[in-house]
Amino acid sequence: MRETAHSQQAQSTRQRRVVHPPTSLASTDERLARMWALTPAQRLQAARQGQLTLAEMLRWAAHAPHEVQLVNNEFFFITALAE
Numbered sequence: 001m002r003e004t005a006h007s008q009q010a011q012s013t014r015q016r017r018v019v020h021p022p023t024s025l026a027s028t029d030e031r032l033a034r035m036w037a038l039t040p041a042q043r044l045q046a047a048r049q050g051q052l053t054l055a056e057m058l059r060w061a062a063h064a065p066h067e068v069q070l071v072n073n074e075f076f077f078i079t080a081l082a083e
Helices: 002-015 029-037 040-048 054-063 076-082
Strands: none
Touching: 029 054, 040 054, 054 076
């Protein structure tokens, strides 16, 4: 019985996913791959909904600055974080 409880706990731990706050400088290769699989419009929507971390938005801005909207000559997410 103890083995079963341990197995269930291990499975539960594996199923949890890490949620990074939008201001986090953390990201994973998997998250970046999913971000790059999105269209530019989908990336913008995801960023506005807080689904991308700061690290991911910075990579996006570095790789495709023409896709990222500007507010007062700053990337929109920089302006939003400064408020």
